Amino acid sequence: MSTPSAITRFRLDDFRRAMAAGEKLAMLTCYDYTTATLLEASGVKLMLVGDSAANVILGHDTTLPIPLDFLIELTAAVRRGAPSAFVMADMPFGTTSSVSAGTRNVVRMVQRSGCDAVKIECSRGHIRLIQNLADQGIAVFAHLGLTPQSVQRTGYKAQGRSAHDALMIADLAGDLINAGASGILLEAVPPEIARLITDRLDVPVIGCGAGKYCHAHVVVLHDLLGLTPRSPRFAPRIGDAGLSTRRAVARYIDDIAKGRYPKPAQGFSLSAEERAILKEELKHWAGDRD
Numbered sequence: 001m002s003t004p005s006a007i008t009r010f011r012l013d014d015f016r017r018a019m020a021a022g023e024k025l026a027m028l029t030c031y032d033y034t035t036a037t038l039l040e041a042s043g044v045k046l047m048l049v050g051d052s053a054a055n056v057i058l059g060h061d062t063t064l065p066i067p068l069d070f071l072i073e074l075t076a077a078v079r080r081g082a083p084s085a086f087v088m089a090d091m092p093f094g095t096t097s098s099v100s101a102g103t104r105n106v107v108r109m110v111q112r113s114g115c116d117a118v119k120i121e122c123s124r125g126h127i128r129l130i131q132n133l134a135d136q137g138i139a140v141f142a143h144l145g146l147t148p149q150s151v152q153r154t155g156y157k158a159q160g161r162s163a164h165d166a167l168m169i170a171d172l173a174g175d176l177i178n179a180g181a182s183g184i185l186l187e188a189v190p191p192e193i194a195r196l197i198t199d200r201l202d203v204p205v206i207g208c209g210a211g212k213y214c215h216a217h218v219v220v221l222h223d224l225l226g227l228t229p230r231s232p233r234f235a236p237r238i239g240d241a242g243l244s245t246r247r248a249v250a251r252y253i254d255d256i257a258k259g260r261y262p263k264p265a266q267g268f269s270l271s272a273e274e275r276a277i278l279k280e281e282l283k284h285w286a287g288d289r290d
């Protein structure tokens, strides 16, 4: 039985159809309700509630400290703001370290947030978990290439820059898809890797600094909007929301300092009758306090 709903959601099948038709899709990170409504109204069909929230929302210098429950709350907010988008939720560091813990945590994310898919930074050790999640009908995107949760081992450097490493990544992508992953997200790798994968595997491939052969591209929204002090070389800085925010806030400070804010129309008034009563009361009020 299906439940009636006025909203048509962009689903994994729509993503596959777009891919088959050669359409290229835009994905953006999103971490809150209001922004989700704006992105949805702008026509963004794919949103990622990334653990990059650890950096841009919480101010950490790595993604490692972000708690699962915090990311679940953010994802649920994005879901409410963008009911028709395909919302992908990141699984934070340490939440997929075994099949049993990983399954428990992913199920918790899916049930509580209403996301359409999860993304897991994968190594070969994740194959059994991916199999188990696929058996339960959960759509998983395997994040390969630069995986920021491995910063202590690899640093933040582009990956797959030798023929050997490129083949290792493409090979692992194949094994994860055979295990049941629904798609791949490639970060900071040469375009040849995306080409190898898109030529051989019939699944959506999302690039984040992975070149033109990917079916969709994702960047951190704060980089796109110019809200961060600097961004990776592959992230276009199209907006200048940093500048417009600084200007608006400076104007607010100045309006208060110069008495331009608040104006009477920006507040609430007493009726003439209540004002007269108040005036009368105040005559006694001063006396009562003596």
Ligand code: KIV
Residues within 6 Å of the ligand: 029, 048, 049, 050, 051, 052, 053, 090, 185, 187, 208, 218, 219, 220
């Ligand atoms: O957390 C994130 O935002 C990501 C993307 C940049 C791929 O994983």
